[in-house]
Amino acid sequence: MNSRNRTLTIDGIDVQLVRKRVKHLRLVVAPPDGRVRVSVPVFVPDDLVWLFLQGKLDWIRDKQVRFADYVGKVIPAYISGEQHYLFGQPFTLQIIETSGRQSVIKQADTLLMYVRSGNDANTRSKLLDNFYRNELKQQIPGLLELWQLRIGRKVMEWGIKKMKTRWGSCNITRQRIWLNLELAKRPLSALEYVLVHELVHLLERNHNRRFYALMDSYIPNWRQQKQLLNERCVKGEMV
Ligand SMILES: [Zn+2]
Known part of the structure; x- marks a missing residue:
């Protein structure tokens, strides 16, 4: 044979x-x-x-x-004592019942989640997603401002989405980038790397030699960032 x-x-x-x-x-x-x-x-x-x-x-x-x-996915129960990550840092979840507005508030190394009685894991998961979305919305504009200036291109629009297989995406024609909500759990350097990757697509559409040379010049350790991002996670190919 x-x-x-x-x-x-x-x-x-x-x-x-x-x-x-x-x-x-x-x-x-x-x-x-x-x-x-x-x-x-x-x-x-x-x-x-x-x-x-x-x-x-x-x-x-x-x-x-x-x-x-x-296989490996741990499904969170969204109960007190559980650990959740924000920008690479662990926080302990604390559930507090309220009759008022449901929300998540960050306090030292704790995430206080105010919930109405009887609410289920699904609602809690959405509350945490909203919290993550807001945290990303606070970080992205500053990074965009800095990197748009360095790269010399501007996006018309950006947004945050739940994506199963991608950390980010770029629509070159519409000059629009999407970033994965999951990035809120990873270190800020990872968010920055993905954002720069997508912005560089406005200079070079394809993942070719020129694209990687540009990445090298903007973020010399981008390969390490990429590896860290994909290490504990099968999802996460970037396009
Ligand atoms: Zn790409």
């Missing part, structure tokens, strides 16, 4: 390539951790495998996110 194994990295995804006496390309995203393997007929050249995988990236990511959801 003539078989040859190696690993390709395509758009941040490691793919184990196994050459076999098979008739067709066969792509598998395997449990439990979403490892990707492709069986390739001996006669199919590498560039065709590459093209095939390019066309399957969304499908692969979708599968991997499902595995991540299934």
Whole structure:
């Protein structure tokens, strides 16, 4: 049997390539951790495998996110004593019943969550999301002002969204960037890195040599930032 194994990295995804006496390309995203393997007929050249995988990236990511959801995700209960992160710092959640307005307030290393009696984890999760959104909204304008000046491009619009597979995105035509709500939990340097990545797309659309050279000049340690972002998290490929 003539078989040859190696690993390709395509758009941040490691793919184990196994050459076999098979008739067709066969792509598998395997449990439990979403490892990707492709069986390739001996006669199919590498560039065709590459093209095939390019066309399957969304499908692969979708599968991997499902595995991540299934395997390691701790579902918070939003109860007192639980730990939640804001800009890389741990905070202890404290639930306080109120008949007034529901809100989350940061006090020293505690997040005080004021809730009406009988409210469930789903409502609490939304309250925390609102808190995270507001925290991001306080940080982003300053960073944007600084980096728009450095990069020499401006966005027409920006926003915060829950995204499953991306830390950020940039619509070049509309000059609009989206940032992932999840960034509120990561260190501020990560938010800055993602924001700069998206702004650099206004200078260079593609992830090519010029793009990376620009990133090197603006954030010399961006590779480290990227690695930290994706370390404990399968979701988080950036586009
Ligand atoms: Zn990008």
